[in-house]
Amino acid sequence: MLSKYFLEPCLEFLKTHKFRTIALQFPDDKLEDASEISETIENISKAQVYVLADTSYGNCCVDEVAASHVDADLIIHFGYSCLSKPAKSKKDLDCGNLKECVSALGGDKNYLIIFDPCFAYVQDSIMETFQDKSNIRVSRIPFYLDPEITVNPDGRVYKPIENDYSILYVGSKDLHQLSIMSIHCHSQFYILEGKQFVEQSIYNNSMLRKRFHL
Incomplete structure (x- = not known):
């Protein structure tokens, strides 16, 4: 043993x-x-x-x-580890800058904000920042299991979105981001890079192209 x-x-x-x-x-x-x-x-x-x-x-x-x-x-x-950073490996996030970056996208499209676990400690602040925006949903990372709460395939909690929506991802370009991108492969996907959201495509990533046989 x-x-x-x-x-x-x-x-x-x-x-x-x-x-x-x-x-x-x-x-x-x-x-x-x-x-x-x-x-x-x-x-x-x-x-x-x-x-x-x-x-x-x-x-x-x-x-x-x-x-x-x-x-x-x-x-x-014990066992295999993906070596992803624990959520307590906090990174700074300026919610004011995040709001400006979302506003810069313009239009009244529906957006779902998904963030890396390293920003989980400010998820309440992120939700408060966009609480007056009916076209913007902010996902939440659950800290405990509740049988009455539905956790989506991406490991987040958010209300169902009936219409087309785009993903606004706050985090690094890594395997976690690719996993989220593959789950929401039918939606436009943007990642926050500095002061702007930049659109990503599965066609520009060899791992995702292979996964979807493209």
Whole structure:
């Protein structure tokens, strides 16, 4: 078991650091090993150990949201990792600049604003910025699972959009952005670059062309 999960370096690290609460995150298909590993880590660390289940995002992403529910000061992630930045890797966002960039697009088209998880800490401010715009929807990243709330395929919460709409993406050009773009492949897609939104096309990206057999 130790060699399977590369636990020895992990245990050595725990021996030289003091943590109060540790959260363990496993892929869904490895949860059967969680009990034995958590007991081993608890004996070595003398900390309170929790196993995270029903992760907020994919198995490959560090689920700091679930870990925050137990006030964990350490997360140990097992299995494949996409190495995406946790939401606590905050980036600055000027909501005033964002509003100006959206206004510069002009017209009364319907827009859906989707932002990278690193901006989740200001999502309330983003929603407040556009609350008086009936043609603009702002998506929300849920911090907990609620059976009464419908989470869309892109992992966001927003009211259904009946008419044609364009995506305004706030974030970096990376795999996360490509994933969002592939989900909303039938909509115009813009990404915020500095002081303006720039239109993107699946035809200009080799990965998306391959995915859609273009």
